[in-house]
Amino acid sequence: MTRRLPWALDARADAPFPPAETALREPDGLLAVGGDLTPVRLLNAYAGGVFPWFSDGQPLLWWSPDPRMVFRTDGVHLSSRFRRSLRASPWVVRADTCFAEVIAACATSVRPGQDGTWITDAMREAYVALHRMGYAHSVEVFEGERLVGGIYGVAIGRMFFGESMFSAASGGSKVALAALAHRLAQWGWPLIDAQVENDHLPSMGGEHWPRERFLALVREQVRRDAPVGSWAMEFGEMAAAVLANQES
Template identity: 75%
Template sequence: MNRAMHPFLLPPEPDAPFPPAELALAEPDGLLAVGGDLSPVRLLNAYAGGIFPWFSEGQPLLWWSPDPRMVFRTDGVRLSSRFRRELRASAWTVTADTAFAEVMRACATAPRPGQDGTWITAGMQRAYGELHRLGYAHSVEVFDGAQLVGGIYGVAIGRMFFGESMFSGRSGGSKVALAALARALCGWGWPLIDAQVENPHLLRMGATHLPRDTFLARVRALVQEAEKEPAGSWTRRFGRWPASALAASAAV
């Protein structure tokens, strides 16, 4: 197989190891493997190796590890001064793991400039719903009363959070969800949020690039701390607090 042209073909066994992410293609950037399934064991093996699935309806499963990698430091999410002033009067509240399926559905249906359709297919929603049931996939929700107005979801292993998608049902909803997630993780001693690929909105909020080798080294160390950070619901640990609490500082 010519590694300059072709991704790896994954074997059918869900627990079959992934090839090292360092072997991902340069063009398209980060494409590593094709095939397999979305079973919990395969998804967890992928994330632990710095790899994530990303494909459209009708495509085979595609697995990626781009170089460089977009990340947030959990102490480095930025909210503008204007937005923080608006938050001081906000009645929104923030929770975790109280509406995971609803957040995923909202992310799947949110319009995105330059994109036709969604990669968050029904199969993806079922797969991550199972990871949520097992305590590995989590959501942060932003509510205005009983109405869900923003959210983010992703996968946590050890002390590493891999962000997948976020949405705004009202202006600023996704900003609040991301900033609240970062604030909680920073307080727990989790240093990074994986943001996968470059996006102008994420850059404005403080995302930075890491060379893939650096990212993989960080991930491989952080996921080893699973004994200190076992899987489980975040609802009680995260608590319920006002979005206005995020108005205090520019970096979460």
């Protein structure tokens, strides 16, 4: 039997993606190859439940796995022990004050079981461009002036697509994710896309959703009205200690 190949993307940046439901089963979720990382292409991809994931030396690869790892914004869990440690924490959380630093830290973080990073220089430039347009955002955890953790991703409508997070101090990424979820829940945003599972996400409340369920919610949420632009003022400054009172 002939093995089906992923779609080859049209050279036009605004060309539509193939339906995410047509992604390959092996490797899980590989949908398309080629194209570019222009803002219009990236926004079209995310709105269709698709994201880029490739390494230096590979062609651009586009994915929509089944199932999908997600967090309900009211469902991020921090352990009781960790929440107790936050009660006296001096950390504060802000948004969109140092996006380039967050993505750089994510790109250079050493991750067990991974050789190198998928956040290539081209990826960094593309997401910084989306940030300047008001579509990509970072949530940052500070101890004084030191950046100790963060997360970044893409927002379309009222849907947040998480890309990567990092810790420069133990628990920094957990606080960034929990603070993001807390604020998005207050804003009425229901879901954070976490793309694929790693060892830590299920313990924090990550859920496996069938792709069909995920895509149905994405298609609804990306059509909802939400301001485009910096989150710095709307997000404000949140004391990490606030998260100690969240139910686990």
